[in-house]
Amino acid sequence: MSGYEAHTFWCIKCGQRGLDIQRKVNHRHGKHHRKxxxxxxxxxxxxxxxxxxxxxxxxxxxxxxxxxxxxxxxxSLEVIKKENSVWS
Ligand SMILES: [Zn+2]
Known part of the structure; x- marks a missing residue:
């Protein structure tokens, strides 16, 4: 056992597979965690x-x-717009 497992991340906007992140096996979240x-x-x-x-x-x-x-x-896009508007 390497102690790591590859999790895949899937974009909710386009539905395509995003960049993989190696997680420690004991780094547990619930199912379909958002990031x-x-x-x-x-x-x-x-x-x-x-x-x-x-x-x-x-x-x-x-x-x-x-x-x-x-x-x-x-x-989530609404939040991004608000965050950006603070600085514009
Ligand atoms: Zn996307």
Missing amino acids: KLWCPWCKMEVNHIECRNDKEVEEFKENFAAGLYKEELEE
């Missing part, structure tokens, strides 16, 4: 869904296809 990451496809910081195995990836893809993340995406 704001740079999406190489959207070219911006977007919430990503963390998937720990193929089953969770399948679930993410189903949820994404069903539009489950649309509202959450709009909310």
Whole structure:
């Protein structure tokens, strides 16, 4: 055992796979943990869904296809706009 496992992160905006992060195995979050990451496809910081195995990836893809993340995406983009407006 290496002590690490590869988790995949999936963008809630475009549904594509983002950059992988190596996590320590004992670094546990709940299922479909959110993390704001740079999406190489959207070219911006977007919430990503963390998937720990193929089953969770399948679930993410189903949820994404069903539009489950649309509202959450709009909310998170709204926050980015507000954060930016403070500095403009
Ligand atoms: Zn994206």
